[in-house]
Amino acid sequence: MKTFEYITPETIDEALELLGEGAQILAGGTDLLGEMKRGLATPKRLINLKGIQGLADIRSIPDGFLTIGSLATLSHLAEHPLVAQHYPLLIEALQRTASPQIRNIATVGGNLCQRPRCWYYRHSAFPCIRKHGEGCFAMGGQDRYHAIFGGHRCFIVHPSDLAPALMALDAEVRIAHADDSRIVPLTDFFVGPRDSLTQENILTRQEILTAIRIPVPPDNAYGTYLKVSERKATDFALASVAVSIAWLDTQVTHARVVLGGVAPVPWRVKQVEEMLIGDELSGKRIERACERAVDDATPLRHNRYKVALVKGLLRKALHAAHRSREKGEK
Amino acid sequence: MNRYGLKEKIELRINHATHHIEVDVRDTLLDALRDQLGLTGTKRGCDMGECGACTVLMDGKPINSCMLLAVDVMGRNIMTIEGLAQDELHPIQQAFVENGAVQCGFCTPGMILTAKAFLDHCSNPTDDDVRQAISGNLCRCTGYRKIVEAILDAASRLRRGKRHV
Amino acid sequence: MSEHWLLGKRVPRPDAIPKVTGEAVYTDDITFPGMLYGAVVRSPYACASIRSVDTSRAEQLPGVRAILTPTNSSLFSTEILYAGQKVAALAATDPHTAQEAASLIQVEYQRHRAVFDPIRAMSRDAPVVRPSRSQEFNNVCSHQRKERGDLETGFAQADIIVENTYRVGIAHQAYMEPHACVARFDVSGKLTVWTSIQGQFNVRASLASMLGMPVHDVRVIAPEIGGAFGGKTSLIMEPIAVVLAKITGAPVKIVMSRQEEFIDAHPGPGCIIHVKTAARQDGTLTAEWAEIIYDTGAAPGAPTGNFDRTRGLYRIPNFRYDIYSVYTHKLIPGAYRAPGALELTFAFESQIDHLAGELGQDPIEFRLKNAVDEGDLTVDGKVYPTIGLRESLHQAREQIKAVEHKPHRGIGVACGKWMNAIGASGVILTLNEDGSVNLTSGAVDLTGVNTVLAQIVAEELSISLDQIHVQTRDTDVAPYAALSGGSRTTYGMSLATQNAVRQLKKDLFEFASQHMPVSPEAFTVADGKVVPRDGSHTGIPIRELARIAMYSARGPLTVTGSASDPSWLADSYIFITQVAEVEVDPDTGEITVLRVSSFQDVGFALNPMLVEGQIEGGIVQGLGWGYLEGLVFDKGVVLNENLTEYKIPTALDAPELVPVLIEIPSADGPYGIKGVGEPSMVVTPAVLANAIHDATGIRLTETPLVQDDLSTRQGPLGNM
Structure with missing residues (x-):
């Protein structure tokens, strides 16, 4: 690891001033330190945000949003009473994230900003395009963990469990900049390889992600996060699905379906959401939704199984939603 | 700063x-x-x-x-x-020794501390609770069975200890 | 067994106490003032020649003390045969500097065409890794043939023939403690090496020969070892540490990173097994043919010598097995817990299951029909003594009967065999003046051997266990001991201890007869005393005799005990049947292993708690190799070189484990014991594959048994 200057600002403004060429933000550090140990990240300056008051707070605010400071740890979020009350889907996602030890350090902001886990990207022997190198080694190589959607010259998958879950809850992120701050829907936060081959989100070098806001879910909403991984713990998703559904009587009035582990960004399948709204969740409709979800899948040589996984997971999630509504009726 | x-x-x-x-x-x-x-x-x-x-x-x-x-x-x-140990072994340490939960011992300190934090908040866990709690501590020797048994045993020792106080 | 008062009891390991408090000292816990830290530069290419090594930038880094390259050290070659091969090494004042210096060394490579698949490597136009031992094929490292009867006749007699190709991936032992060593020369030139190793005397011999020094000038100390499983049997970093220590005059420590472990240790080998098995309609096996191709990587290392040790479970009158090991441009495999057994068992026991299925026979009845018995021949033609194969199958059958059948679940069964070694074993027993006993051993304690040696001494002398102090000491102090491996340690060391303690009793009885009017042969021990069997005297406590002897003409009571076997393997046949219950998710194909029951003939369990521990750990390692683990390569480079992507089971992946101990005493083992360290993992991948087949109808033939196939080939399983 190359040495660096380590700074602990006490306010966001101080932190923003410290940003610049060679500077990197340290939050939980569970991803960044790994990248530094591997020589993938070589910051000259490390700006630790932990000293900034309030940045780790989780609050419900009068306008109906839950606001999560970007420095809140994953375990803090998972244990928060408001989360248990309104967003059980988040708890399902958090329980499947990394390990208990990592969840006690890793932050919500860091989780959304984590770098790809692609083994070519992480490996020193492969100078891939995401490291300003020469191409994608997964193409024609060992691609079983790679993207079946949205790949383009690069086939990473977004590794987060939390991101699809937050996206299914219509979360927004607050981004601080020296001049002004902005609030962006999480859907617009992530950046695929068509837009950038070197970064995975819209943050510029002058910006800091400070908070995540989640609206109160609609009435009668049901949410679930399902994940398949090879190991039952401390493993990234081969595929995952976050679903949030609401009803009026038997009619679906609101639907969010977001896939994880299958695309360079958390993959929202709007065409499925649209076809679910306005109708009952019948078995037939669920089957059609599953087919529809993988309509535009373009699997690589060894990851066709992910197509089947997405269908299987979505089927399970929608059936669970349907059962929960029926239970609610009784 | x-x-x-x-x-x-x-x-x-x-x-x-x-x-x-x-x-x-x-x-x-x-x-x-x-x-x-x-x-x-x-x-x-x-x-x-x-x-x-x-x-x-x-x-x-x-x-x-x-x-x-x-x-x-x-x-x-x-x-x-x-x-962890004060004058004598902590009940979790004692349970690890007596239940055969220690083989090479390399994962043991971390495993015991994870168990300590877990049992501080959960006094009467199930087998699955314990496995969730230690899912970030890899052990290559034991197959985990005797570790899980030791932690369950420690939980009951700690419950008994509390009652006596 | 009722004739023992302490053997067969669940005695906790005394070494567990310093391990739970953090006081136990492992190699990386050892430091010296002025100690330097080593780091290694490795080739990113699988096949290349080194054109130049530029160390100038590294030399300028403050704190760098020595750099070894192919130019100045014979430890390094300019010919690269696998990615990860060591190219250069250095020593620096702290680990950060050492790592940074390593990254500053510039190596220029000339790359060559490489070959990675062993079958491809055998073709005549494949790049040559090393000269072939075969006229017919390239890159053959070894070939042996086992045959009996007439293959053509055997196949002609058959009603059904099943033919499959199985592939077993390269699996890492993934001990939790990475390799570590410290080397230090003292002023007189004597070398001391602390190292994480299964056998300290092997290290002493290798280093002495490398340095041209007599063995007594090399002292090897094995501190506590954080797991090994066969992966810590040979030198890895020690020679580099030694040379760096010699050049710099300072102690040098080298600890392998987890990444280095995955790219340049000696994992279990990859293997391809093409096999044809034949039977009559009534279920009688008639013939078997197999071609077994081990991927031995860049140098000999694949365990091809254990065929008879692990096969020969069924009466097959006609067979031919060709066993090859083949060079490729990959890392060099080595021993992993019952080397050679798991991959063969996976293939052959899948075959048996497949054949039983084709014949519509119950897999246990089919195995029972063909199982070998006392008097039958092993593959190599030795005669089986009393063995436990049928007993383990019978117990497995009872277990299966009790399992409730549910949708999407499957039950699998498979059998395995292993034989333990003995190995050179020596101990020193000293009776202290207070009647306590010191036992000095040179064997590294992996499995709790020191605990059972204490049990043996206490049992034989009828004194309490806390009076026995067993210690593993280093090569300067302890008698020779072969490396702890091959399931030999408890077997060989118990034999030596039994010999020693019986000699000690003899000496005690002789000395006691000077103090009691009884002839030495008429004594026995009871409650810590030497007493005449006929009760003619109340006896004298052993501690009293110990004290008197020390200050009499007799002197201290100290004895040695030894054991070995020129044929290496004991006459100890370990059979095992396992039953696995799995659930396969109907929507996703996700595999959940619910329970694995293991019915293993252990001869006699000196300490059932420790024996269970070995079996439980072995099963979960076997599961890991079976469905989670395997090195993934691209151009010979290991991609999953970390514990996130190389996935060993977590506590949530480990199923319910039911270790059942069958005790059929071995003929020549002490107290009838058999080796237990290795056999349990042998069967697990096979039993898992058979259970998955039972649940889904799909036979997976490649490890790891990934669910890709299950999710894609099955589609929705709702109708199953």
């Missing part, structure tokens, strides 16, 4: 004692514990936050000491395996 260069003097609170040590800004908490303080009960199994052998408790919660910079834990309360 503090700025730190290559070598820094820092203050760490470990096992209820305050230590002043000089660290390289690149040193992790694990490096500081092992190399500066001689607390070698905390083990280095992967140095990437993947195996749990370096688990210590920070403000009562298990963390991977290899994934935190030493300069980043000032002001936090750290407990290592050396701080």
Whole structure:
């Protein structure tokens, strides 16, 4: 690891001033330190945000949003009473994230900003395009963990469990900049390889992600996060699905379906959401939704199984939603 | 706001004692514990936050000491395996010994500290609760059965102990 | 067994106490003032020649003390045969500097065409890794043939023939403690090496020969070892540490990173097994043919010598097995817990299951029909003594009967065999003046051997266990001991201890007869005393005799005990049947292993708690190799070189484990014991594959048994 200057600002403004060429933000550090140990990240300056008051707070605010400071740890979020009350889907996602030890350090902001886990990207022997190198080694190589959607010259998958879950809850992120701050829907936060081959989100070098806001879910909403991984713990998703559904009587009035582990960004399948709204969740409709979800899948040589996984997971999630509504009726 | 260069003097609170040590800004908490303080009960199994052998408790919660910079834990309360046993073995340690939960012993300190933090909050766990709690501590020797049994046994020892107090 | 008062009891390991407090000292816990830290530069290419090594930038880094390259050290070659091969090494004042210096060394490579697949490597136009031992094929490292009867006749007699190709991936032992060593020369030139190793005397011999030094000038100390499983049997970093220590005059420590473990240790080998098995309609096996191709990587290392040790479970009158090991441009495999057994068992026991299925026969009845018995021949033609194969199958059958059948679940069964070694074993027993006993051993304690040696001494002398102090000491102090491996340690060391303690009793009885009017042969021990069997005297406490002897003409009571076997393997046949219950998710194909029951003939369990521990750990390692683990390569480079992507089971992946101990005493083992360290993992991948087949109808033939196939080939399983 190359040495660096380590700074602990006490306010966001101080932190923003410290940003610049060679500077990197340290939050939980569970991803960044790994990248530094591997020589993938070589910051000259490390700006630790932990000293900034309030940045780790989780609050419900009068306008109906839950606001999560970007420095809140994953375990803090998972244990928060408001989360248990309104967003059980988040708890399902958090329980499947990394390990208990990592969840006690890793932050919500860091989780959304984590770098790809692609083994070519992480490996020193492969100078891939995401490291300003020469191409994608997964193409024609060992691609079983790679993207079946949205790949383009690069086939990473977004590794987060939390991101699809937050996206299914219509979360927004607050981004601080020296001049002004902005609030962006999480859907617009992530950046695929068509837009950038070197970064995975819209943050510029002058910006800091400070908070995540989640609206109160609609009435009668049901949410679930399902994940398949090879190991039952401390493993990234081969595929995952976050679903949030609401009803009026038997009619679906609101639907969010977001896939994880299958695309360079958390993959929202709007065409499925649209076809679910306005109708009952019948078995037939669920089957059609599953087919529809993988309509535009373009699997690589060894990851066709992910197509089947997405269908299987979505089927399970929608059936669970349907059962929960029926239970609610009784 | 503090700025730190290559070598820094820092203050760490470990096992209820305050230590002043000089660290390289690149040193992790694990490096500081092992190399500066001689607390070698905390083990280095992967140095990437993947195996749990370096688990210590920070403000009562298990963390991977290899994934935190030493300069980043000032002001936090750290407990290592050396701080667990007082005059005699802690009931969790006793249960590990008696249930055959220790083979090579390399995962043991981290496993025990994870169990300690877990049992502090959950006094009557199920087999599955225990497995969830230790899912970030890899063991290659035991197949986990005797570790899970030891933690369940420790839980019941701790419950009995509480009743007597 | 009722004739023992302490053997067969669940005695906790005394070494567990320093391990739970963090006081136990492992190699990386050892430091010296002025100690330097080593780091290694490795080739990113699988096949290349080194054109130049530029160390100038590294030399300028403050704190760098020595750099070894192919130019100045014979430890390094300019010819690269696998990615990860060591190219250069250095020593520096701290680990950060050492790592940074390593990254500053510039190596220029000339790359060559490489070959990675062993079958491809055998073709005549494949690049040559090393000269072939075969006229017919390239890159053959070894070939042996086992045959009996007439293959054509055997196949002609058959009603059904099943033919499959199985592939077993390269699996890493993934001990939790990475390799570590410290080397230090003292002023007189004597070398001391602390190292994480299964056998300290092997290290002493290798280093002495490398340095041209007599063995007594090399002292090897094995501190506590954080797991090994066969992966810590040979030198890895020690020679580099030694040379760096010699050049710099300072102690040098080298600890392998987890990444280095995955790219340059000696994992279990990859293997391809093409097999044809034949039977009559009534279920009688008639013939078997197999071609077994081990991937031995860049140098000999694949365990091809254990065929008879692990096969020969069924009466097959006609067979031919060709066993090859083949060079490729990959890392060099080595021993992993019952080397060679798991991959063969996976293939052959899948075959048996497949054949039983084709014949519509119950897999246990089919195995029972063909199982070998006392008097039958092993593959190599030795005669089986009393064995436990049928007993383990019978117990497995009872277990299966009790399992409730549910949708999407499957039950699998498979059998395995292993034989333990003995190995050179020596101990020193000293009776202390207070009647306590010191036992000095040179064997590294992996499995709790020191605990059972204490049990043996206490049992034989009828004194309490806390009076026995067993210690593993280093090569300067302890008698020779072969490395702890091959399931030999408890077997060989118990034999030596039994010999020693019986000699000690003899000496005690002789000395006691000077103090009691009884001839030495008429004594026995009871309650810590030497007493005449006929009760003619109340006896004298052993501690009293120990004290008197020390200050009499007799002198201290100290004895040695030894054991070995020129044929290496004991006459100890370990059979095992496992039953696995799995659930396969109907929507996703996700595999959940619910329970694995293991019925293993252990001869006699000296300490059932420790024996269970070995079996439980072995099963979960076997599961890991079976469905989670395997190195993934691209151009010979290991991609999953960390414990996130190389996935060993977590507590949530480990199923319910039911270790059942069958005790059919071995003929020549002490107290009838058999080796237990290795056999349990042998069967697990096979039993898992058979259970998955039972649940889904799909036979997976490649490890790891990934669910890709299950999710894609099955589609929705709702109708199953």
